Amino acid sequence: MxxxxxxxxxxxxxxxxxxxxxxxxxxxxxxxxxxxxxxxxxxxxxxxxxxxxxxxxxxxxxxxxxxxxxxxxxxxxxxxxxxxxxxxxxxxxxxxxxxxxxxxxxxxxxxxxxxxxxxxxxxxxxxxxxxxxxxxxxxxxxxxxxxxxxxxxxxxxxxxxxxxxxxxxxxxxxxxxxxxxxxxxxxxxxxxxxxxxxxxxxxxxxxxxxxxxxxxxxxxxxxxxxxxxxxxxxxxxxxxxxxxxxxxxxxxxxxxxxxxxxxxxxxxxxxxxxxxxxxxxxxxxxxxxxxIKKDLPELPLATAKRFVSDYGIPEYDAVVLTQSKALALYYESAIADTKNAKAVSNWIMTELLRELNDAKKSIEESPISAKQLAKMVELVDAGTISGKMAKDVFAEMWKTSKDPEQIIDEKGMKQVSDEDALLKIIEEVKAANPKQLEEFKSGKDKLFGFFVGQCMKASKGQANPSVLNKLLKANL
Amino acid sequence: MNLETAKISEIVNSVQSNKISAAEVMQFFLQRARQWQDKTNAIITFNPEAEAQAAKLDAAIAKGEQVGPLAGIPVVVKDLLCTKNLKTTAGSKILDNFVPPYSSTVVERLENAGAIVLGKANLDEFAMGSSNETSYYGNVKNPWSLEHVPGGSSGGSAAAAAARMAPLAIGTDTGGSIRQPASFCNVVGLKPTYGRVSRYGIVAYASSLDQAGPMANYIEDVALALEVIGGKDPRDMTSANQAVPQFSNIQKEVKGLKIGLPKEYFGEALSSEVRSICEESIAKLKSAGAEFVDVEIPHLDYTIATYYIIATSEASSNLARYDGVRYGHRSEDAKTLEDLYCNTRAEGFGEEVKRRIMLGTYSLSSGYYDAYYLKACKVRRLLQNDFLKAFEKVDLLLSPVTTSAAFKVGERISDPLEMYLNDIYTTSTNLAGLPGMSVPAGFSSAGLPIGVQLTAPHFAEDRLFQVGKVIQDMQNVADRRPQ
Amino acid sequence: MIDKDKVLHIAKLARLHLNEQEASQYAKQLSDVLGYIDKLNQADTQGVEPMVTASPIETVYRADEPKMDLGVEEKIKNAPETSGHLIKVPPVVS
Incomplete structure (x- = not known):
């Protein structure tokens, strides 16, 4: 500088x-x-x-x-x-x-x-x-x-x-x-x-x-x-x-x-x-x-290097995750339950550490356990919930310490990927918005987003976005 | 049994076998102590619990409980040793109201052995002095001649032992503070090897030199007391992990023993009276079969300079804690923190203590450290090397303790340097960490006691007792008491 | 060799208030003593290791086991001034 x-x-x-x-x-x-x-x-x-x-x-x-x-x-x-x-x-x-x-x-x-x-x-x-x-x-x-x-x-x-x-x-x-x-x-x-x-x-x-x-x-x-x-x-x-x-x-x-x-x-x-x-x-x-030398544990930088080579995360992320032993342990215990090491790292770096910092809590005091975070990542990867829904689930987990599945159940938040169900919603939306449908058909492409939004809304946000997109394209 | 001349083991045996009670022993010595206190001012504080503690011991004996090797022995402890719940002043106004919540290890070990503290002995303030004239509680007088000093700094302990105010006293010795007053008062005074006796709970003067030791009328009593107070203490890192032999089992023969005579100790400064008493002892030891060899301590000439730099440097730091914050005197004239420090310390310390703090602060201060403190630490090693070399040839050393017998009260107090030079024969023992003992050996023409000094290699106190016992037996002055 | 100003500086380091007369007296006495002590310069100490502990004493450490023998009252009973269980002193920052 x-x-x-x-x-x-x-x-x-x-x-x-x-x-x-x-x-x-x-x-x-x-x-x-x-x-x-x-x-x-x-x-x-x-x-x-x-x-x-x-x-x-x-x-x-x-x-x-x-x-x-x-x-x-x-x-x-x-x-x-x-x-x-x-x-x-x-x-x-x-x-x-x-x-x-x-x-x-x-x-x-x-x-x-x-x-x-x-x-x-x-x-x-x-x-x-x-x-x-x-x-x-x-x-x-x-x-x-x-x-x-x-x-x-x-x-x-x-x-x-x-x-x-x-x-x-x-x-x-x-x-x-x-x-x-x-x-x-x-x-x-x-x-x-x-x-x-x-x-x-x-x-x-x-x-x-x-x-x-x-x-x-x-x-x-x-x-x-x-x-x-x-x-x-x-x-x-x-x-x-x-x-x-x-x-x-x-x-x-x-x-x-x-x-x-x-x-x-x-x-x-x-x-x-x-x-x-x-x-x-x-x-x-x-x-x-x-x-003492013999009993010396693995040091942070060595741990970070191992994270990079074993889990393929960027070095800087690995250094942040090895800031403290407890955090490194949290990370390792989370990725024992999911293969998506990068997603876990992202969640910790962007969401969890920010929340902990704002609440002046240490990782040991985190209301979300490593297991719970891993489960949430798995649910996203399996398509059960969308990435967007995951943010809401995360917020709820932070507040209540509940398991993600329980939150999804209680709030009925499951992602809908079933094509028949989604087609039904699409037909309903089309029927409710004839004017917009007319305009879209006459070339106003921008209205595609409008239909995505309406279908999402009608599905209470649970529609699987990629499936919905695909179906909308074919059916408008 | 005559309590005026009984050895400690005799008294203990009598107490244990119910021939005399601990309470009676205590009464005898308390009465004597009170009589002599008026003349000598040897004690600062009498232990108000002494008689109760003696009665408690009697009750324990009556119940058939096991009692220790000093059961029922009244002991006068220099007021530099902390005594739990009994005021400990260090002879200073700054600790005039200090009641420690802990006891020194020495006191604890004495009490565990059955001894009972009769009182706390007067001393030069913070053990800084060679005449017991610097005490805030008034000077101590030599029981052999009240116009003379008892020596210092353990003057109260020496006077108390000499006048048989108690059969045992404890002193401390940083540069001769046990041996010199012992010599002036016709008592045996032992400074053990540095590390033999725990310093825990003893108000520090100079940490690398201080050592507590027993003072009593007889070698056997001093040896027994060392057995009790010596040995590793987990509360003092500088106490040595050395086995404590059965010192009271004194070897009787001195035949074949090689005793060194360091020629620098027998120079011009030595008075003819002290010289002749040393010679008398040498002659008697020779007749008992000891062999004498001339040795050299070439760096003796530096001992006073070295001692006063090291001792005062350490003291300047050791006495920093007397600041009026947590205990002791606090100036009433203290509105700011600086006042609190400067006025408390100006009011609380006497002149000699201040002088030594000044000297020590100076020799540690920036720009002077190398020339004074560091230089002295190097000369200290040279001096120790002299002794170690001498001990390659001989088993122990014999020398005078002081150049002359006790001097008069007031005679030297006005000239600090002259007073410091008194310590020429004793300070090197502390600097080298060696055990040294003063043994009563005779009297001057004026009727003042004179002792001789024995110095042994590290942890070889047994040799001091072995040779000291021969001097005690042949010179025959141990039973003499001042009238 | 040690003047009154030096004495006052040393007294300040040692936190001893001295009046003028004491300062002059100490200047003279300490000069005498230091004059004598200067004989140390004659000793050849080239290559000599300074000595602090003069006895062969093996270092023994303390085990890390908590222990407390005294109640707080016992520990502060000698303090000239307290407030609750804290020690009170004139203001550190004035």
Whole structure:
């Protein structure tokens, strides 16, 4: 994407919350629903003398992710303390990997809407604990530590994306990978996955990097794309009018579709990182990596490729259908019941995903089961209902979760293909419209459509359109 | 049985066999503690439940229940160790009102073994000091001479053990905080190997150096206490998965044992009185069949510089949590968040603590990290290598604990650097992660105690007890009590 | 080697309010101490790996099994100010 000879350079830091049962450094549960400060203990509240103890499952998840992102794994990664004061940071420091992260130098391959493939580099992925949450109420703030010490994997991409659409595609791909390997829910709205985007601009053809601006608070794919688009344009405008772009963090205001500067901190940060003496070097045996590698499930892109070769659907469709593991499973379970893989894909891509999106539902919550969708496709293919009727049946299935056959029965929606029955209707329509028949016969061909419509109406929409057409042609 | 000189095992046996009740033991020590408290200020908080807990133990014994190896033993615990539902201050105003909802592992293990917390010992604020003059709760006086310091930072624990306010005390040692006051007060003080004893629930000063350990009148008691408090704790990643041997079964012979004398410890700074007491111990150990070998710790000269960078860097971070948000002191003058932090911490921390936070913040800050913190971590390795090399030749080391006996109250407090230099012989043990022990070995002409220091390889505390016992038996000062 | 301005900067990082007199005093004392510490420069540390943990301790991890011992009241009972079960502080955003 180019504006006035400028291209944008985007790199993204994704914080993925690992869905372990307990926190990173203490045994508190990670359940989402809990009373205020209920999921806490002296450790995640930073009380005197208590100590962090590393959760083994986090190591498994980090290795799994590292493998899925084609990273190099460090079998001796190190935690450090990042020191700063904030009420939701109970110890006055965050335990985070700094100089020696567990994963580095990997990549994610993404497929863009135009079918282009692109490789996005992963610079590193490191483990860190989350902070608590403060809410602001004018002259005071309230702090809840339920989220304190939740395990996060921060995945840092290279500055490899050149358009807001690529950025969104990357975050989507990353999310589907994390969901496929079952390490993260990937819910942007609930914050179990957060994407901070760094964007800078440069003249087309330049190779250096401009001053980057960090965008935070982007809790949907749409906002990622919109905020980056706004920011790209803002930076180009600034550059065109000779302003300097300052390095800063900006937040996205979704109502105004604008980014705005976060109040700049009084003094520059000096986090005083140093190795965390309470947590020993994170070590593991090669055998653990081998075991995890062996159990690694098929990843989204591989699944998409399989869909293309096995079911003959277009690659882009396959990429959309592998956005999440649940969706891929839905698709596969639907096509187990019908041969028309392409039709199922079309129904999912055009109708089902739109409805789910509008209703803010996940595929797991779909009122139409994969079996039901497959059945509906079969009914169309068998000529039982027309494509047009299928849309009505689909709408009814969405509303009621009923089987398509039941809906067809209840509404008497069966398609009529029987020639005798249709001929009878045609004769009735002819008899009722002598004037139009006369005009048609005298050469007004356009009236053919009128007769199709009248016959359809008379059949309550159930006439099989192709049979009807054929008969009308012969009998007018 | 004379409770003033009885060893812990004797008291426990008597309690278990109903010769004396735990309640009577507690009464004896509580009475002594109250007497000496007025003179020494060794205790910050007495445990109001102590007598009730002793009675409960008696009831259990009466019912024939199994009791632990420290049944009925009153213990004074440094007020750096959290005690569930009993105020824990770290000697600081900032924790003046803090009542932990949890106990440190050390306290839990002591209690499970039947010990009863008599009180919480005074200390230098956050264990930062070598004279017990930085406590918010007033300085502790040396029971042997009230004009002298008891040493620090475990000064309250040392004074309590010396004055027999309890037969067992627990201290912590980051750069000598158990061994130096033990030496100043005529008690045995052990700093275990880093990782031998869990740090869970002990207010952190410098995480990579801190280690809790027992202080008592007799080697046997210290060995027994280590058996109880030592061993892997799932709540502390830095506690080692090492078997805890039966330390109280002390090997009697020292014949053939090779003891190293690190020559850098016997330099010009050493006072003649301390030197002669070390020599006396060496002579006696020789007569018992030990062999002495000269060794070198060439990087000893860097130990103070290295220690103060590492300890204060870690401390500056460890003490960030005292911010007036979740517990402890909160400034009333706090309308903004910045005020809350800056005023709470300015009001809550004493001068020495602030000084160390400043030094540590500085050495970690941008532009100075490499020259200070990182450099110190490298020198630390060199220093440890010196020790490991020495241990290729010898089984353990013998050295002085301090250059001289206890100094006077107020004498050094105004000059921080001079105070820091006191720790020259003790800090390297912590930097190298080794176990070290101060054993009472004699008295100065002014009647002040002087100990000698033994240092062993990682996890070889048994050698400290083996050699310490010979010194204890031959120097014959363990039964002496201040009047 | 460490002046009052530097002391005040460090104090700000450490969130310690210092008055003028304290700042001057710390400037002098810290200069003394750092002057002494500069002897570290004489140590030859070329090629030496920095050391953090000085004991041979094998890493043991925790199993991913939830456990909670304390009720919420116990955990917030030491807080200077609360609202319900939340901790109350002066405004974070002013």
């Amino acid at each position: 180019i504006i006035h000879d400028f291209e944008c350079v985007i790199g993204i830091e994704v914080h993925a919350q690992l869905k372990t049962k307990t926190k990173l450094f203490c045994s508190c549960p990670t359940t989402f629903e809990a009373g205020d400060n209920e999921n806490t203990c002296p450790v995640c509240m930073g009380m005197p003398g208590v100590l962090p103890v590393f959760n083994k499952e986090v190591l498994n998840f980090a290795i799994k992710t590292g493998l899925a992102l084609n990273c190099e794994l460090d079998s001796a990664s190190v935690f450090a303390r990042k020191n700063y004061f904030y009420p939701d940071l109970p110890k006055g420091y965050q335990i985070s990997q700094y100089e020696k992260p567990i994963c580095k130098e990997g990549y994610v391959d993404i497929v863009l809407a135009d079918g282009e493939h692109k490789r996005i580099r992963i610079e590193r992925a490191h483990l860190e604990e989350d902070a608590g949450k403060s809410t602001h109420h004018g002259n005071y703030s309230l702090v809840n530590y339920n989220r304190s010490s939740m395990p996060l994997l921060e995945i840092v991409s290279g500055p490899d994306m050149r358009s807001p659409a690529e950025a969104a595609a990357y975050v989507k791909s990353l999310r589907s990978i994390l969901q496929f390997i079952e390490v993260c829910d990937g819910n942007l709205e609930e914050g179990s996955m957060r994407a901070d985007c760094n964007i800078s601009i440069r003249k087309q053809g330049d190779t250096g990097l401009g001053t980057k601006v960090e965008l935070k608070n982007l809790n949907s794919f749409r906002f990622i794309e919109k905020a980056l688009t706004f920011e790209f344009e803002r930076q180009v405008d600034a550059a065109m009018s000779g302003e300097t772009i300052i390095q800063e963090t900006r937040l996205y205001d979704k109502d105004k579709n604008k980014t705005y500067s976060m109040r700049s901190k009084e003094d520059a940060h000096d986090y005083r990182y140093f190795p965390e003496p309470d947590v020993l070097t994170l070590t593991f045996e090669e055998a653990l990596v081998d075991k």
